[in-house]
Structures are given as C-alpha cells and as structure tokens.
Amino acid sequence: MDYPGNLFVVAAPSGAGKSSLVKALLELDSRVQPSVSHTTRPPRGQEKHGREYFFVSQPEFDAMVAGQAFVEWAHVHGNRYGTSRKAIEERIAEGADVILEIDFQGAIQVKEIFANAVLIFILPPSWEELRSRLERRGEDSAEVIELRLKNAAEEMAQARKFDFVIINELFERALFDLKAVVHAQRLKYAAQRRARADTFHSLNID
Numbered sequence: 001m002d003y004p005g006n007l008f009v010v011a012a013p014s015g016a017g018k019s020s021l022v023k024a025l026l027e028l029d030s031r032v033q034p035s036v037s038h039t040t041r042p043p044r045g046q047e048k049h050g051r052e053y054f055f056v057s058q059p060e061f062d063a064m065v066a067g068q069a070f071v072e073w074a075h076v077h078g079n080r081y082g083t084s085r086k087a088i089e090e091r092i093a094e095g096a097d098v099i100l101e102i103d104f105q106g107a108i109q110v111k112e113i114f115a116n117a118v119l120i121f122i123l124p125p126s127w128e129e130l131r132s133r134l135e136r137r138g139e140d141s142a143e144v145i146e147l148r149l150k151n152a153a154e155e156m157a158q159a160r161k162f163d164f165v166i167i168n169e170l171f172e173r174a175l176f177d178l179k180a181v182v183h184a185q186r187l188k189y190a191a192q193r194r195a196r197a198d199t200f201h202s203l204n205i206d
C-alpha cells in the first residue's frame with residue numbers, strides 16, 4: 001500500500017547505539033515520530049510505561065498477538081517485543097515519517113508488509129567496542145551482556161539484507177549518515193509522487 005508518510009526501520013545488535021542515534025535524530029527532525037513498542041520485558045532504570053515501551057504481561061501480549069494487533073513481533077534476548085499496527089498505519093497515512101527501533105526479525109517482517117519501508121542497520125566498529133559500550137551503559141547484568149553479545153553475531157549476519165548499513169564509530173558521523181538516509185528518502189518519494197501526478201494528468205486520469 002502507498003502511504004504519504006515514510007517508514008524507517010533501524011536495527012542493530014544491542015549496544016551498537018541505535019537508541020542514542022534515533023533519539024538524536026528525533027531531537028533534530030520534528031517530522032520523524034517514534035513508535036513505542038510493546039514488550040514483556042520488565043522496565044529497567046528510569047524507563048516509563050508508554051515512553052520507552054508499553055510494558056505488558058505475557059497474557060496481555062498473547063491477547064494482542066491473537067487479535068492481530070501487531071504489524072510484527074519477535075522473541076529477542078528472552079523477551080517478546082511487538083510493534084502496534086494501528087500506531088504506525090494511522091501515522092504514515094496522515095503523512096508522518098515514522099521510525100521503528102526493532103530487531104532484524106521484526107525489520108524483515110515489516111518490509112514484507114510495507115515494501116517502501118527503508119531498512120537501516122547500525123554496526124559497531126568492533127566487537128571490543130560493542131562489549132565496552134554494553135558494560136559502560138551499566139544497565140544489564142554480566143549474564144545479560146553475555147547473552148546480548150552471543151546474539152549479536154547472528155544479528156550482524158543479517159546486515160546485508162538491509163537497504164543501508166551505518167557504522168557507529170564516531171557518533172556525529174553516524175548521525176550525519178542517518179540524517180542523509182532520511183533526507184534522501186523524502187526527496188525520492190517526493191519525486192516519484194510528482195512524476196505519478198504528472199502522468200495521471202497527461203492521461204486524464206482523475
């Protein structure tokens with residue numbers, strides 16, 4: 001289906017910096033809106049229900065799956081996460097650009113439904129730096145960090161399936177690349193819509 005808004009999907013192994021990059025993009029670009037996912041993971045640190053995530057119980061998540069409330073959902077690092085269909089469809093239909101921060105399984109599901117979605121994969125510059133970012137963040141236990149690093153190998157092997165890969169070594173450089181992808185997509189779709197309108201006009205199609 002063709003919607004007036006754009007859909008951007010950002011995936012990365014845990015700790016590569018996708019939340020930091022998306023947050024910085026949102027501060028700079030008011031046309032981009034985040035989507036708040038549902039998860040069965042308990043909140044950590046200062047996280048608030050409805051801000052970082054909608055934190056739901058297993059039965060609540062089951063009910064949403066059964067009711068086809070998710071455009072995609074997946075098991076990630078031992079918890080379930082899903083993107084609400086309603087939240088994104090309504091907003092891109094109104095012309096907003098929506099950005100999803102989800103894992104690679106979800107990103108691939110989204111592309112199957114929204115062929116125009118732009119998939120962006122964020123890579124860390126090295127394994128050492130990935131580990132050190134997870135440790136410095138200080139939000140996960142040593143056991144959780146090991147699980148996330150173990151899963152990172154499988155996740156990074158999916159990077160080639162994405163439309164763009166951004167290496168997050170220097171933060172400002174990676175943010176510049178992310179902004180460039182968003183900008184290029186807007187120009188591309190604006191040009192396509194103009195060309196289609198011109199063709200409709202010349203063929204006298206209402």
Ligand SMILES: Nc1ncnc2c1ncn2[C@@H]1O[C@H](COP(=O)(O)OP(=O)(O)OP(=O)(O)O)[C@@H](O)[C@H]1O
Nearest residue numbers: 013014015016017018019020133137168169170171
């Ligand atoms: N370019 C960078 N250089 C150094 N540190 C960075 C860089 N980008 C992000 N970080 C830091 O790395 C840590 C992990 O970043 P962030 O939480 O954004 O990762 P994430 O990919 O969203 O992880 P998760 O999937 O677990 O939420 C944070 O402490 C963040 O401040």
Ligand SMILES: Nc1nc2c(ncn2[C@@H]2O[C@H](COP(=O)(O)O)[C@@H](O)[C@H]2O)c(=O)[nH]1
Nearest residue numbers: 037038073074076081082083101102103106
């Ligand atoms: N498939 C989905 N993956 C999601 C969604 N929301 C978040 N995520 C991914 O889960 C991991 C872990 O996140 P964390 O906040 O617990 O560190 C990370 O890769 C997220 O991108 C979603 O709706 N669908």
